[in-house]
Amino acid sequence: MKAKNEVGIKGYAGYVPKYRVTPEEIGDVWGKDGKTMGKGLRVESKSVPSPDEDVVTISTQAAKWAMRRADIKGEDLEAIYVGSESHPYAVKPTATIVAASLAASPHMTAADYEFACKAGTAAFQTCMGLVSSGMIENGMAIGADTSQGAPGDALEYTAAAGGAAYVIGSDDLLAKIEETISYTTDTPDFWRREGEKYPQHGGRFTGKPAYFKHIMNCTEKMLERTGKEPEDYDYAVFHQPNGKFPVKAAKKLGFSKEQLEPGLLVTHIGNTYSGAVPLGLAATLDQAEPGDNILVTSYGSGAGSDSFDIMVTDNIEKMKDSEVPTVEEVISNKEFISYSVYAKFRKKIEGGR
Amino acid sequence: MAIPRFWREIRQRYKGIGVECKNCGEIYFPPRDICPECRRESYKKMEDYELKGTGEVVTYTKVHEPHPEFKDLSPYVMAIIEMDEGVRLTGHLVDVDYEQVERGMKVEASMRKLGEESPEGLIYYGYKFWPLDTHGKD
Numbered sequence: 001m002k003a004k005n006e007v008g009i010k011g012y013a014g015y016v017p018k019y020r021v022t023p024e025e026i027g028d029v030w031g032k033d034g035k036t037m038g039k040g041l042r043v044e045s046k047s048v049p050s051p052d053e054d055v056v057t058i059s060t061q062a063a064k065w066a067m068r069r070a071d072i073k074g075e076d077l078e079a080i081y082v083g084s085e086s087h088p089y090a091v092k093p094t095a096t097i098v099a100a101s102l103a104a105s106p107h108m109t110a111a112d113y114e115f116a117c118k119a120g121t122a123a124f125q126t127c128m129g130l131v132s133s134g135m136i137e138n139g140m141a142i143g144a145d146t147s148q149g150a151p152g153d154a155l156e157y158t159a160a161a162g163g164a165a166y167v168i169g170s171d172d173l174l175a176k177i178e179e180t181i182s183y184t185t186d187t188p189d190f191w192r193r194e195g196e197k198y199p200q201h202g203g204r205f206t207g208k209p210a211y212f213k214h215i216m217n218c219t220e221k222m223l224e225r226t227g228k229e230p231e232d233y234d235y236a237v238f239h240q241p242n243g244k245f246p247v248k249a250a251k252k253l254g255f256s257k258e259q260l261e262p263g264l265l266v267t268h269i270g271n272t273y274s275g276a277v278p279l280g281l282a283a284t285l286d287q288a289e290p291g292d293n294i295l296v297t298s299y300g301s302g303a304g305s306d307s308f309d310i311m312v313t314d315n316i317e318k319m320k321d322s323e324v325p326t327v328e329e330v331i332s333n334k335e336f337i338s339y340s341v342y343a344k345f346r347k348k349i350e351g352g353r
Numbered sequence: 354m355a356i357p358r359f360w361r362e363i364r365q366r367y368k369g370i371g372v373e374c375k376n377c378g379e380i381y382f383p384p385r386d387i388c389p390e391c392r393r394e395s396y397k398k399m400e401d402y403e404l405k406g407t408g409e410v411v412t413y414t415k416v417h418e419p420h421p422e423f424k425d426l427s428p429y430v431m432a433i434i435e436m437d438e439g440v441r442l443t444g445h446l447v448d449v450d451y452e453q454v455e456r457g458m459k460v461e462a463s464m465r466k467l468g469e470e471s472p473e474g475l476i477y478y479g480y481k482f483w484p485l486d487t488h489g490k491d
């Protein structure tokens with residue numbers, strides 16, 4: 001899908017809650033060797049939201065910073081889409097609360113997206129369509145999650161919290177989005193039924209026929225469309241449910257570890273689901289230079305992938321003086337907590353009144 | 354808190370929107386209909402003013418016996434913040450230990466959950482404050 005008119009990123013920012021818990025700490029509670037599991041998953045710690053944080057607050061903070069970078073006001077936003085699998089309400093849009101908190105409402109459109117871990121990149125594509133068709137000037141695409149695994153489940157070692165927001169527009173671009181392409185199938189690798197607190201997953205089935213098949217097919221199609229080789233890109237960002245999958249996918253596709261490095265955040269913050277690729281891209285843009293070419297491929301269970309070919313412009317230099325912290329600065333502000341504090345924060349245990 | 358009252362106050366709670374008296378230039382938060390200094394002179398001259406969101410700690414205290422809604426956050430720090438515009442607000446300090454707080458500490462507003470009616474009920478959001486030295490640009 002090639003945009004009709006020029007479209008790209010005018011501002012971006014990531015936000016990750018400051019609390020961390022280690023796989024070792026989680027494993028100790030469940031009688032597992034968490035340290036070895038963490039090594040296998042290449043996850044050293046995962047982020048944990050404070051009890052007063054959720055997808056609304058994470059999205060709002062990231063969006064506020066992204067707007068500061070884009071130098072636009074709430075009233076300049078004509079669309080806001082929030083992608084998440086942990087929206088605070090089952091019915092009542094996250095996007096309306098975020099829009100109010102940015103003073104973007106009421107003359108604008110807003111909606112929530114759900115597509116497991118790729119709901120954020122789905123929001124990108126919608127904003128791209130609205131901007132490049134000339135229907136709107138500026139749209140906000142957000143991917144954020146505060147995901148949970150059932151206590152003791154394999155997912156508990158990685159399910160984390162964080163998000164990133166992007167102002168998508170057509171002028172003053174920091175980076176142009178040259179092309180996007182998707183790959184979508186009906187694959188039952190991970191799901192959560194209405195009313196259930198924790199998701200179910202297909203165990204080993206989540207790898208080959210799910211993550212790898214979609215990431216590989218989508219990325220290969222993008223390379224075919226753009227006529228580029230992996231080495232033509234300066235950086236690549238792939239969805240990162242753990243530290244192993246994106247490295248393996250990159251290797252199979254012909255990308256190097258160095259190309260992945262700046263955007264590979266999972267080792268320190270865990271899997272931020274819909275926030276993962278948007279945060280990885282934000283961390284990569286923090287380090288990018290004018291003329292850099294970035295390839296991005298998300299993955300969402302159920303299942304699908306979205307790829308983007310992104311070209312950084314000279315405007316990226318201006319970001320270095322912006323008052324907004326880089327993703328690295330945000331992540332470096334951290335505090336480790338015990339499993340019991342984590343369980344209280346995530347309401348896995350309830351105190352009396 | 355009643356839903357209608359919360360809903361009416363959304364603009365001030367989410368965005369820190371107060372008013373400026375266009376007669377004398379004084380900023381008020383929460384918003385007022387008339388300026389207590391200018392009285393009749395300020396009639397129809399009170400305009401929306403969005404606080405920048407930064408300020409400093411004037412006084413603070415550690416809360417050990419929290420309101421039931423905040424029990425998961427206990428112990429937490431409440432502070433009186435003087436915003437850059439001069440208005441003073443009371444708010445939670447987040448992502449900081451009591452021992453790290455000091456008078457004059459620079460803080461910035463960030464939206465958080467203030468509470469909820471019940472697990473089935475409405476969630477209330479609004480501004481709390483975090484230290485700028487750990488949450489800002491290095």
Ligand SMILES: [Zn+2]
Binds near residue numbers: 377391395
């Ligand atoms: Zn006055």
